[in-house]
Amino acid sequence: MPDDTICLLSGTITVDATPSCGTFSGNGLTTDQFDPQLSGIGSHHLYYNYTDINGCSSMDSALIYVTDRLGIDELDFSKITIYPTRLKILQLFISKSN
Numbered sequence: 541m542p543d544d545t546i547c548l549l550s551g552t553i554t555v556d557a558t559p560s561c562g563t564f565s566g567n568g569l570t571t572d573q574f575d576p577q578l579s580g581i582g583s584h585h586l587y588y589n590y591t592d593i594n595g596c597s598s599m600d601s602a603l604i605y606v607t608d609r610l611g612i613d614e615l616d617f618s619k620i621t622i623y624p625t626r627l628k629i630l631q632l633f634i635s636k637s638n
Contacts, residue, residue: 548576548608555586562590568606576606 546553552573555564564572566586568579574586584604591597 544602545605545607546574546576548581548606550576555588557588557590559590559592562588564588566601574604579604579606581606581608 552575555569555572555574557564564587566574566579567584568575568577569586570578582605584606585601586604587599587601589597589599
């Protein structure tokens with residue numbers, strides 16, 4: 541099940557993570573920008589890999605669904621953030637623009 545749904549025509553969305561200095565990967569990602577038009581319609585995993593100064597590494601992902609039909613309540617996202625939590629090493633959040 542997707543973590544969130546994004547409109548194909550939303551434009552690029554900034555991907556952010558804490559702790560920083562990790563690496564993002566996935567279809568439609570260019571460095572720290574997710575472009576729904578590059579990924580295309582459908583489900584896409586966004587990955588974040590992080591290695592700390594002690595050599596301990598962690599990876600997390602989010603499943604994003606890109607659609608061309610969101611209806612009247614179209615969602616507009618401005619930023620995707622990944623950060624550690626107590627239950628999961630990393631957590632991804634997608635922020636709506638104001």
